Amino acid sequence: MGKQLRRALVGMLAGAVVVSGLPSGAVTRRERIALGARYIASRQAADGSVPGFSAVGGTADAVLALAAARRGPEAVADALAFLEGEAAGITSVGQLGKVAMAAVAGGGDPRAFGGVDVVARIQGAYDPETGRYGTDQGVGVVDQALAILGLAAAGAEVPRRAARWLAEAQCPDGGWQFDAPYDPAVDDRHCSSGEDDFSMSDTNTTAYAVMALEVAPPVRLRRDPFRYFDLARDGIKGGWRYDFRRRPFGSLAVTDANSTGLVLQAYAAAGEDPPPRARRALAALQYRPCGRLAGAFAYTWVERDGRWVRSPSRAEARAEAGSGGVTVIGATVGALPGLAGVPFPVPEAGPLRAPPEAPAC
Template sequence: MRRTIVLILTMMLSIIVSQPVAAQSDMVAAGLKWILGQQQADGSFAGFGPGDTADAIVALVAGGEQPPASALNYLAGQAASYGTSSAGATAKVILAVVAAGRDPLNFGGVNLARQLGTTYDPATGQYGADVYGHALALLAIKAMGVQPPAPAIERLIGLQLRDGGWSFDGAAATGSDTNTTSLAVMALSGYARAGDALTAARNYLRGQQNPDGGFPYSQTSAFGNASDANSTAAVIQAILALGEDPNANPWRQGEATPLKALIAFQNQSGAFRYQNAMPDDNALATYQAIPAVAGRTLPVRTVTIPAAQTLIASAINLPTTGGETVPILALVALTGMALLVVGLWLRREPVRQG
């Protein structure tokens, strides 16, 4: 009798749990269908440029859909222009290329890993000109399954502001925002030395949550603090990267949760609106929302490309097997000392007559 009761309770729990999961799957499917309908004649996806096509490809893969070959062909045609325009652009293309199962070392005739390496400044440890691009670069490196230069991780940690967040450009005057902070959290997750920074970032994000469960760009934004789909999706991905459940405490606000708030932005068409005050279908909001609803953080796919390790920065700054950096000058000095010792030993060794 007891076994029967346990079995019934287990079945009931299974049904309760499976219902929201099934609902999320339906919402992802509807979103993917809408995204596919946004593809243009040249293979690109609706938006403001090639970066949006990269985002759409990532969203499709996150939702379980193979991107159209024409979309990848379009992006390959942009690799030598958009793909080399900034660290963030290069990183976006890498994330899309790896997600789609293509080779980032030869995409559209461009070695994207080498290109990313050209944006690295060993003097600062930063990729590109801003925090957002730097965090994207670290995510692209994760996608390729190699280790970033140790100073690059320390740089991102060092750019964290006192409130626990990050600003787009790294300046305190700009102020922290949820989007840059979420990207930084995804970039730093998995690195033990980033533990304190991630804890502070988590506290910052919790302080940005609205009563409806969603998130704004920033509570202090000049454009208001209403929740929006893009920011809510970004924070959900950060929560997932922290190993937490966006439907559970401490992210639950009564019955409201970040995931419920995001799902509420989906229109009948399958697309997501940016905010309730802007009810039209929004391509960028949809590209960002789908991975979050699907429970995927960045990068959505990771492969191991050993050859990328020496390309993402100069050999001087890359970690050794032990995780520390060995300056090339130190290696030269050690080699010179060894040769000197050998020379002295040979001078002292008696000459043998044949």
């Protein structure tokens, strides 16, 4: 297969899958991606930031999405300027990894970014005894993956011990959870230690881990992470939910844009075709391509009166944009790299084209 993650699997062979195209219609996948970039740029603040659960993480993610779409030169430049202004105050090794990736994808220098050597900051957080980056117990596994991706983006060496730490954090079900590595003394096969443990294996962290291990020195994996993706796939809409549970909080969980986008990136990183309907499932979450929401993605689906509708609805999404909410912009930022088939780290995009204008409704 020519990809080290697949070579690393112990005695496992992945089954062949079929490429699924987008549904025929007026809007092509390329047009969907370009319009998605348009929506991201439209949500950018005057200071260059893009709304997210954190200003730095959301803006770095937006740069990666725009670079994957090869659209939005002004938006990328403004976003990088914002991140440069924030660089000195970043303490999270995961955010440093995202910023290093964003700097490279946007044509910047992560070793001289706002007066900060982001690469050296990541390297300084490394413990050679354990192989771990950072000390935050709450996001240890996802931080490890992002640190590796940031170093790889910058062309810096990734220690084999760091890759081994990430590989050994894998849960017995093939996935990874975002906070702590698997502990056989207390965890079940999903890395859950009981009713009070709200973290367990999830598609998002697993996708980050797959992408990180693809760009790290080869290490031995005991389980096939793509079996976890099979376990967590939504059989109704064809994409992926956040984790393997069908009813995590009492209601049915179906395809969401962020999880599906990340898993599609993991397939691209491993050189594998995604399952049938997967790309179509992601594209279906995009709102009607016109007006203020042209290019935007809903987060997921909800069942109302016996039919599936996007959530947030168009009306809710318009209201959210006006109030600075993050669900729709976060879903759009998360969807674009997966729809484009571009894994992390996103390479330097080179000259970017301007996003298209929004068609009238």
